[in-house]
Amino acid sequence: MLIAMGKSPSVKTAFNQVEQMAFIVFEGGEGVGKSTQIELLFTSLKQQGIICTLTREPGGTPFAEDIRSLFKRMSEHGDTPLPLTELLLITAARTQHIQKVIKPELAKGHHVICDRFLDSTYVYQSIVGKVNKQVVDTISQFALQNIIPDLTLVFISDTSKALARIKKEKSRKEDRLDSFSNDIHAQIMNGYREVLNNNFTYPNGAIPKRISIDANASVENVFEQVKTALFNTLGIKL
Ligand SMILES: Nc1ncnc2c1ncn2[C@@H]1O[C@H](COP(=O)(O)OP(=O)(O)OP(=O)(O)O)[C@@H](O)[C@H]1O
């Protein structure tokens, strides 16, 4: 993670190991298992005495969560947001989130684990929504202020498997994005493959460290992959 021109802060854990603070992002389409793995990771880090902050996009602050509700709400008037409108809403929420949560939490010496970040914008608004990547980058650079995740875990699974999982969730209330056609969900999954395979750059030209996770596997197997990625990339042993 790069905050402005500075280096990542470091801190001592409960076990007195000096650690670099990490900004870890989970990415992937609907139902691939991001939230499930984030919970497992949070619990595991806590057991090791490692402090971390869980957050999500869009959202993460009360105001940004209001934007999230607006963003995800089913349209009652048929006036669904255009991809450029979505980009502007997401970027407004991200500005609030970075300034009020991500930067301050990292500065306090906490790891930050975020459910979705800029790669979602590349996939949903640029690849699927057809907003030019340069437009995404130009607008996003003001919100990002050079923040880059230290590790982005990109969950890839069969679209049919992921959609079957969310259909099984009794408590899930379908939102605007869940209700996309199967074809759009497949485009989203392929969008993540494209971001991974083509090493999409961030607005400042840097390529963030991305690792592909086979999300078709069992919860336990996926968690093993997550732990391996954390160890190999950040030296965090769980
Ligand atoms: N590896 C897995 N195998 C089978 N079921 C899983 C697996 N991981 C998660 N699930 C189940 O799939 C459903 C979706 O998982 P989860 O909410 O973690 O996905 P998500 O990627 O966060 O979805 P969204 O982005 O739509 O919120 C849940 O019911 C969860 O219990």
Ligand SMILES: Cc1cn([C@H]2C[C@H](O)[C@@H](COP(=O)(O)O)O2)c(=O)[nH]c1=O
């Ligand atoms: C960050 C971000 C998100 N989205 C979309 C992707 C999802 O459909 C929703 C978030 O819902 P979830 O239950 O938290 O997965 O928002 C987007 O279109 N663009 C973005 O940049």
